Amino acid sequence: MTETFYDVMRRQGITRRSFLKFCSLTAAAMGLSPAYAAKIADAMENKPRIPVLWLHGLECTCCSESFIRSAHPLAKDVILSMISLDYDDTIMAAAGHQAEAIIEETIEKYDGNFILACEGNPGLEQENTGGMSCIIAGKPYTEQLRYAAKHAKAIISWGSCASWGCVQAASPNPTGATPIHKVPDLGNAPIIKVPGCPPIAEVMTAVITYMLTFERLPSLDRQGRPKMFYSQRIHDKCYRRGHFDAGQFVEKWDDEGARKGYCLYKMGCKGPTTYNACSTIRWNGGLSFPIQAGHPCIGCSEDGFWDKGGFYNRLSGINQFGVEENADKVGIGAATVVGGAIAAHAAISALKRSQNKGDQA
């Protein structure tokens, strides 16, 4: 019989009490009613583990770093055994041909029934130029990705790289880095985006737990992100929100406002435009999150967050004019030109009018 999560957890020395705690915490994190804790426990006790192939493209491994730090004690010890993580070149023991053989084996054994977790994205430019980059076992990553994707039940796009493109896709994107959902010829497996640079560890584990418990994808928003974690902005649940509404802002680093923990809006905080769960779940076991540490949110779970001008500017940069501008600079510039034109036109009009009057007289 295939090992269940519960078996694995017990084997790892986790008590039933802590196991049930994990289930109720996960239910709470996913915004489910307490009744679901039992359902989760039931699923974990009875359902076989989901095989997962975890592929790495162009990325920095921060998603893996986050994932293995999933802070809940149970998750921390067990998460890697919970899912049947068959292939993850960064942290697996096997290497070389032995490692690559696992992909084949998983696809054969669980064709259409495994989850493909993508960390990072492929650089498609090499397909046009014939260049070589991101080579895994002698083949471009793109090939590995396409092959595995066509046999997968579902694809999870871990992090902003796989979801949106992230830094390697930032302008001018020399490698043609392309987020998973935009890669052509990828088959029809549904794609779940879990953006963030990296995504929150508990969010990552909860998405997998949900898929195991309910045997379906979590409910996604229009952009393919799980609604339970990406339906609110950082700003909506920020503990500094009171200072925002009051009009109390940090004006510059280390000023009085910064010491008092005022709102970081003027320091370029992207909390008001960023959908993520940092202000509720927080990081490192609920210890803190960037804003709590006194730094504005840089909006790392949003599409193209590298290309919106400085992280410390409230208004986005507009670079279409060849120089660094923002909406106000463009607007004031245009208004000045129009204002000047109006003044000149008014002056000529007045002149003409007085001339005409002179003619008539």
Added chain:
Amino acid sequence: MSTKTKNEQSVYVYEVPIRLWHWINALAITVLAITGYLIGSPLSSLSGEAYEHFLMGYIRFAHFAAGYVFVIGFIGRIYWAFVGNSHAKQIFLPPIFSGKFWSEVWHEMKWYLFIAKEPKKYVGHNPMAIIFMHVMLVWGTFFMIFTGLALYGEGAGFDSWQYSWFSSWIIPLFGQSQDVHTFHHLGMWVILIFVMMHVYVAFREDIMSRQTLISTMISGWRTFKDNRKD
């Protein structure tokens, strides 16, 4: 055009709802532009305890309230385009397939470039004004209403009608929320430039054209200054 042989002839052009909308809309735009600017670049930080103040809250409230006035006013204006007199439709439906219309636009351009000696007479807007208002005001208003409600829906939440009708498709269309903010902000400048030109031209035409403008938007009656044809 009437052929009464009076020294001055008057026509009733702008019905009460149109005039009411015009001035309410002007007020709403003023409030929206000021508060909108202050949302993008807030006033200096206030000291003291957070519970003593609600400055940003009031500024945002004023923006949202004026925004709803702007939206509802525009819906009313569209309704009046259907039930009002023929002039009420003008800015919504420029007769772009009419050759006469374009030749009049051309004439109006020449008048503004000081080539034509005299403008023509128009009961409603002159043809260039129709194009100007259609593009900058009508489309500008649509743009600001759609992006504005999309941003409002983000705060109202996933289960709000603003979110499902606007935010859900407008935010991904632009890329992300920050981009919608930027374009909404640029839209403000488009509307402000419209206002600058509109006010200038209204005064200029009031003085130099052959018909009244400013008093027309108050009383509704267009008075011609001469009774020559065209």
